[in-house]
Amino acid sequence: xxxxxxxxxxxxxxxxxxxxxxxxxxxxxxxxxxxxxxxxxxxxxxxxxxxxxxxxxxxxxxxxxxxxxxxxxxxxxxxxxxxxxxxxxxxxxxxxxxxxxxxxxxxxxxxxxxxxxxxxxxxxxxxxxxxxxxxxxxxxxxxxxxxx
Amino acid sequence: xxxxxxxxxxxxxxxxxxxxxxxxxxxxxxxxxxxxxxxxxxxxxxxxxxxxxxxxxxxxxxxxxxxxxxxxxxxxxxxxxxxxxxxxxxxxxxxxxxxxxxxxxxxxxxxxxxxxxxxxxxxxxxxxxxxxxxxxxxxxxxxxxxxxxxxxxxxxxxxxxxxxxxxxxxxxxxxxxxxxxxxxxxxxxxxxxxxxxxxxxxxxxxxxxxxxxxxxxxxxxxxxxxxxxxxxxxxxxxxxxxxxxxxxxxxxxxxxxxxxxxxxxxxxxxxxxxxxxxxxxxxxxxxxxxxxxxxxxxxxxxxxxxxxxxxxxxxxxxxxxxxxxxxxxxxxxxxxxxxxxxxxxxxxxxxxxxxxxxxxxxxxxxxxxxxxxxxxxxxxxxxxxxxxxxxxxxxxxxxxxxxxxxxxxxxxxxxxxxxxxxxxxxxxxxxxxxxxxxxxxxxxxxxxxxxxxxxxxxxxxxxxxxxxxxxxxxxxxxxxxxxxxxxxxxxxxxxxxxxxxxxxxxx
Numbered sequence: 001x002x003x004x005x006x007x008x009x010x011x012x013x014x015x016x017x018x019x020x021x022x023x024x025x026x027x028x029x030x031x032x033x034x035x036x037x038x039x040x041x042x043x044x045x046x047x048x049x050x051x052x053x054x055x056x057x058x059x060x061x062x063x064x065x066x067x068x069x070x071x072x073x074x075x076x077x078x079x080x081x082x083x084x085x086x087x088x089x090x091x092x093x094x095x096x097x098x099x100x101x102x103x104x105x106x107x108x109x110x111x112x113x114x115x116x117x118x119x120x121x122x123x124x125x126x127x128x129x130x131x132x133x134x135x136x137x138x139x140x141x142x143x144x145x146x147x148x
Numbered sequence: 149x150x151x152x153x154x155x156x157x158x159x160x161x162x163x164x165x166x167x168x169x170x171x172x173x174x175x176x177x178x179x180x181x182x183x184x185x186x187x188x189x190x191x192x193x194x195x196x197x198x199x200x201x202x203x204x205x206x207x208x209x210x211x212x213x214x215x216x217x218x219x220x221x222x223x224x225x226x227x228x229x230x231x232x233x234x235x236x237x238x239x240x241x242x243x244x245x246x247x248x249x250x251x252x253x254x255x256x257x258x259x260x261x262x263x264x265x266x267x268x269x270x271x272x273x274x275x276x277x278x279x280x281x282x283x284x285x286x287x288x289x290x291x292x293x294x295x296x297x298x299x300x301x302x303x304x305x306x307x308x309x310x311x312x313x314x315x316x317x318x319x320x321x322x323x324x325x326x327x328x329x330x331x332x333x334x335x336x337x338x339x340x341x342x343x344x345x346x347x348x349x350x351x352x353x354x355x356x357x358x359x360x361x362x363x364x365x366x367x368x369x370x371x372x373x374x375x376x377x378x379x380x381x382x383x384x385x386x387x388x389x390x391x392x393x394x395x396x397x398x399x400x401x402x403x404x405x406x407x408x409x410x411x412x413x414x415x416x417x418x419x420x421x422x423x424x425x426x427x428x429x430x431x432x433x434x435x436x437x438x439x440x441x442x443x444x445x446x447x448x449x450x451x452x453x454x455x456x457x458x459x460x461x462x463x464x465x466x467x468x469x470x471x472x473x474x475x476x477x478x479x480x481x482x483x484x485x486x487x488x489x490x491x492x493x494x495x496x497x498x499x500x501x502x503x504x505x506x507x508x509x510x511x512x513x514x515x516x517x518x519x520x521x522x523x524x525x526x527x528x529x530x531x532x533x534x535x536x537x538x539x540x541x542x543x544x545x546x547x548x549x550x551x552x553x554x555x556x557x558x559x560x561x562x563x564x565x566x567x568x569x570x571x572x573x574x575x576x577x578x579x580x581x582x583x584x585x586x587x588x589x590x591x592x593x594x595x596x597x598x599x600x601x602x603x604x605x606x607x608x609x610x611x612x613x614x615x616x617x618x619x620x621x622x623x624x625x626x627x628x629x630x631x632x633x634x635x636x637x638x639x640x641x642x643x644x645x646x647x648x649x650x651x652x653x654x655x
Contacts, residue, residue: 008282064282064309065312091328
């Protein structure tokens with residue numbers, strides 16, 4: 001495990017513990033390589049008060065490589081979240097930047113929830129879920145909609 | 149300023165006229181300098197079916213790029229690094245870059261990911277109270293670097309980031325600043341400064357690769373391990389009118405249009421169609437033709453594997469008689485025997501059947517000849533290898549010199565080349581509409597074919613040491629004749645393509 005990996009994750013962990021952004025709660029960080037984080041739907045949105053769990057898995061090459069992020073257990077019904085927990089969000093794949101952090105990813109996902117106007121599954125949900133590999137980073141994503 | 153205006157207008161004109169990337173003054177000078185005489189010679193000797201092209205080595209391409217970069221850097225007055233990024237963004241279309249840059253500098257640079265105003269090039273420095281956003285290291289003693297966008301990261305993170313982009317993701321001209329949502333491109337100089345020599349080498353070879361891939365007039369030679377690129381000023385729309393066969397310095401002869409091995413005189417679109425058809429059809433079609441009949445209604449192929457003559461098509465449920473192919477409903481009570489062979493409905497059914505069979509027969513006619521030449525070319529090469537060994541033995545036992553036993557090699561090369569041409573004439577003919585023009589084509593084809601078969605036969609003759617001079621004479625004479633016939637056929641076909649004399653059908 002590289003020095004930069006440990007140092008960076010420790011710092012992010014401390015930040016999240018001491019000043020977590022609104023709606024982000026650390027759930028389980030027993031393993032530094034795999035975090036579980038709860039996010040809470042913002043007030044006056046379709047997901048008001050609902051709690052969802054995100055699982056972050058970090059490769060040794062983090063933060064040069066993006067983390068693998070999926071919903072586990074209860075998965076929100078949303079046009080960009082597939083029912084197997086995969087998330088269609090460009091910064092998790094092609095547009096990842098090493099300057100992004102766990103907390104900025106959480107905030108992006110909360111804002112995706114907040115701007116949603118209709119609880120529906122993605123159009124190609126069934127087909128995708130049937131074909132997809134376990135790791136969403138192995139999917140070739142196309143990012144067509146930047147409104148939600 | 150007036151100088152620049154002139155340049156712009158001039159370039160614009162050239163661009164519109166030819167749609168070419170670098171046929172400007174400096175580019176032309178460069179080409180001429182290389183081998184002026186060769187181009188003149190080519191022009192004089194070029195046959196109607198040949199195209200003008202040039203083969204470049206990687207060094208020549210690099211050299212050319214550097215000149216282009218320098219030229220642009222001088223015109224717009226910026227660092228070479230920035231000029232390179234701009235040129236790469238515009239896929240080396242210098243005229244367009246300069247034109248747009250003069251009109252809308254800000255927009256263009258923003259889109260390309262360059263900040264040209266920057267006074268300094270990025271370099272590693274130590275900043276007081278610095279904290280790297282990637283590794284979270286902080287202190288006064290850390291070497292760090294920022295592009296002209298100002299996003300500063302430490303040296304280690306930067307080089308790890310760049311190495312990942314180059315080695316793992318295979319990126320080169322699109323490596324952006326590591327900061328989120330910043331599209332400033334990391335320039336070549338910065339990369340050289342930050343990554344290992346090995347990685348930098350990989351980076352430059354990727355750059356060359358994308359340069360060739362971006363340029364529609366440049367293609368890599370498809371031969372394995374060949375590192376030459378061929379330049380040919382042919383547009384996609386020209387491919388209906390000519391077959392741009394080029395020969396790389398490595399010896400591989402291929403079509404510039406589609407990258408497949410030489411397929412004179414058949415044009416690319418027909419070649420693609422033909423290969424596709426052959427892949428799906430040939431053997432299966434043969435079997436179907438022999439063993440099945442078609443349902444008179446839906447044309448599905450049916451194999452009768454037993455039972456009576458009352459057929460019910462599995463696909464469309466049409467009921468018909470296997471013997472006369474007429475509808476079963478008209479057979480009334482005459483179950484299991486058919487004496488209705490001349491009834492109109494059944495004659496019609498059989499007619500349409502035979503038409504579609506004729507189509508198949510036609511295809512197989514051309515396919516078999518096509519496949520035959522392909523196979524024969526292989527056999528000819530094998531035969532040659534055997535003969536060559538024999539010749540070597542003979543050379544040792546007789547007084548013949550090495551050069552004197554070389555005539556067979558040339559003859560075999562001619563036969564193989566002509567067989568390849570003949571092969572494609574059959575695919576070409578398959579798509580030709582039958583008219584007076586085609587008759588001419590077929591005559592040429594026949595003459596070449598006859599000549600090739602005769603030469604091929606000569607090659608099979610037993611070689612006796614005392615008659616070798618005579619054989620040599622015959623082989624050389626025949627080879628010259630065969631080459632001549634091939635030229636006639638190709639010239640006429642090329643001329644026909646140019647004049648749109650050939651009418652193609654979709655059989």
